[in-house]
Amino acid sequence: MFFVSEAYVLNKEKYGEYDLLVELLTPSGKILSIAKGAQKSRKRFTNVLEEFNLIQAHFRRKLKETIPILEVADLIYIPENLRKEYSKFVLFSYINEVISKLSYPRLEVEYFSWLKKFLNFVNEVFLEDKPKVKFLKVLKAYFDWNFLKFSGWEPQLYFCVKCSKVPQRLYYLSPSSGGILCINCKDNQSFLVIKEVVEVLRNFIKMPINLEGFLKIVSFPELETITNIAEVFWSYFLTYEINSLKILKEALSNGKVF
Numbered sequence: 001m002f003f004v005s006e007a008y009v010l011n012k013e014k015y016g017e018y019d020l021l022v023e024l025l026t027p028s029g030k031i032l033s034i035a036k037g038a039q040k041s042r043k044r045f046t047n048v049l050e051e052f053n054l055i056q057a058h059f060r061r062k063l064k065e066t067i068p069i070l071e072v073a074d075l076i077y078i079p080e081n082l083r084k085e086y087s088k089f090v091l092f093s094y095i096n097e098v099i100s101k102l103s104y105p106r107l108e109v110e111y112f113s114w115l116k117k118f119l120n121f122v123n124e125v126f127l128e129d130k131p132k133v134k135f136l137k138v139l140k141a142y143f144d145w146n147f148l149k150f151s152g153w154e155p156q157l158y159f160c161v162k163c164s165k166v167p168q169r170l171y172y173l174s175p176s177s178g179g180i181l182c183i184n185c186k187d188n189q190s191f192l193v194i195k196e197v198v199e200v201l202r203n204f205i206k207m208p209i210n211l212e213g214f215l216k217i218v219s220f221p222e223l224e225t226i227t228n229i230a231e232v233f234w235s236y237f238l239t240y241e242i243n244s245l246k247i248l249k250e251a252l253s254n255g256k257v258f
């Protein structure tokens with residue numbers, strides 16, 4: 001059986017003496033495939049199977065159970081700046097590792113096209129030196145928050161998770177409850193945030209990928225709160241160790257993102 005799909009290269013590793021094991025993200029989910037002879041004869045796959053590339057992948061599968069063979073891969077898009085700019089590289093290394101380790105059970109086509117747009121945006125965007133760290137923090141939080149949505153863990157931000165009342169002024173965010181709590185239902189693990197922060201978080205999930213929107217959040221006075229909340233919620237659901245998260249966080253805290 002043959003099938004063709006657009007695919008995003010998550011990672012690759014040596015498989016035996018000659019082959020490569022390539023993990024791809026496609027509109028119908030992740031696919032682990034074998035590129036035969038890709039270690040030795042590079043002709044067919046010259047620079048195509050590099051991580052972050054978008055390709056048109058031609059697969060062959062003999063039996064349903066076996067890993068498909070990647071027969072041909074044509075380049076669609078190379079995000080060159082991701083390889084040249086350290087900040088973009090660490091961000092996307094983190095993103096690739098997250099996608100590789102976690103599954104997102106729903107909205108696969110939607111998710112794939114969202115990621116493609118995000119990849120293109122990050123690759124093309126020009127980051128000025130000064131707000132670069134802040135900008136990168138926003139991009140990370142945006143990814144984290146949206147990945148929660150695509151994983152089916154979208155926090156409830158409109159009414160109290162326990163009693164369904166809409167809080168008037170005081171919002172208590174609780175990762176373990178999966179959203180906001182009102183003043184009567186708050187527990188030890190929830191933390192108080194102002195309404196403006198909740199509004200930005202709500203918008204964060206609906207917001208399309210665009211420079212203006214990101215810049216608004218970069219200049220939002222509570223930027224740190226936003227990025228911390230994304231992180232707190234995200235790490236609550238994260239059951240795997242993400243190695244590249246440490247590198248990304250180091251880069252962000254040192255300001256060494258160049």
Ligand SMILES: [Zn+2]
Nearest residue numbers: 160163182185
């Ligand atoms: Zn309540």
